[in-house]
Amino acid sequence: MEDFRRVADEVAADIASGRLRPGDRLPPQRAFARRRGIAPSTAARVYRELGRRGLVVGEVGRGTFVRAAARPADPALAEPAAARVDLELSHPLVPEQGPLLAAGLERLARRDVAAGALGPVGVAGTAAAREAAAALLAAPGLRPDPSRVLFAGSGRQAIAGAVAALVPPGGRLAVEALTYPVVKGIAARLGVALVPVAADEHGLRPDALAAAHRAAPLGALYVQPTLHNPCGTTMPAARRADLAAVLERLDLPAVEDRVWAFLDPDGPEPLAALAPDRTVLVDSLSKRLAPGLSVGFAVPPARLAEPVAAALRSGAWGPARFALEAATGWISDGTVAAVTRAKRADAAARAALAAERLPGAAPAARPAYFRWWDLPPRWRAETFVAAAARRGIAITPAAAFVVGTGAAPRAVRVGLASPPLDTLARALDVLAEIAAGSPDDAPVD
Secondary structure, eight states: OOOHHHHHHHHHHHHHHTSSOTTOEEOOHHHHHHHHTOOHHHHHHHHHHHHHTTSEEEETTTEEEEOOOSBTTBGGGSSOGGGSEEOSOOOOOOTTHHHHHHHHHHHHTSHHHHHHHTSOOOTTOOHHHHHHHHHHHOBTTBOOOGGGOEEESSHHHHHHHHHHHHSOTTOEEEEESBOOHHHHHHHHHHTOEEEEEOEETTEEOHHHHHHHHHHSOOSEEEEOOSSOTTTOOOOOHHHHHHHHHHHHHHTOOEEEEOTTGGGOTTSSOOHHHHSTTTEEEEEESTTTTOTTSOOEEEEOOGGGHHHHHHHHHHTTOOOOHHHHHHHHHHHHTTHHHHHHHHHHHHHHHHHHHHHHHSTTBOOOSSOOSEEEEEOOTTOOHHHHHHHHHHTTEEOEEGGGGBOSSSOOOSEEEEEOSSSOHHHHHHHHHHHHHHHHSOGGGSOOO
């Protein structure tokens, strides 16, 4: 059998030379096999290899196309798949953090420190870690009690532990109708039913939460009051007060996700400050520092401390001692504060680019690392995502965030954190260009 990689190299050379141009449709695999004198199975491997290199993109029912760039002279948006413009995930990294974090690791390399840092640790962490975390999580109106701080391996695990403690299998967890997709996976694995609650421009509606509880009792609420993912909204103080009052009246606990709140240090008081006896605050370091450093925080009220701790332990969701020791040092020596300041400035710059280059995108009162974008009526979200993929840009359709069986909005979430600023600017221009066109502009047979 002819080596499929050699055939893929020949096609790649045709693309590089311009004999095959961006947007050109490759022949069906059987026709390609006949022309090349190879087996259909080899042709299939050739097409998969070209896709792996990011040179082509396939669509069911339409065919396989040479991946297009934003413009012929600008290859940044048409590099292999490993270097595509990723506007799906939001893992902010800034140049300052590498040297700052490296300096903090020197302490852990000392012989007298390394042995302890590589040992076991429970979900209560250490006294030093609890003090550092309580200081980090402080916010207007909120000074967490260090004795109640618990640790998880990540923010996702902190959410899982809180939900597992509050909602039994078969129970109901209220969430915003558009919510963080990971929560959908957590609920499915815990056997918890998600109940979508309507929201408006100010966030989750307390009256809708009360109505959902009247329809059938809820076990808890999961909510993102600050820089909601995906919508980017921040719940104003009055709405938070109303929500806290409804939680009190319904005797309902809440999980408050503050993973993005570090970008808005002067924002309204956390829900945990307004409903301290009912709110489990969760946060993590993955966005503040780096995705490779995984430490989650859960701060439950006193009456829920043991159930949340037990859930974290039984789920094997406790922290790694080395990560916890590193985090404690970086919080205490000011490294986290320095990186956070740099990321706030970076987020502001990226949000300004999105505001300038994405016409009709939802306005953001506060800088965020993502933007919710309602598309023109002629576009469905999935069709737009496919059109962006043909230009080498990955974005997320609204359906990824929808809870329940309701129709997904004609919208996408555009992540702003990952690419360099110049690449981000060009990618946003390409998205605006696609939105200005029509789905019918795409070539068909």
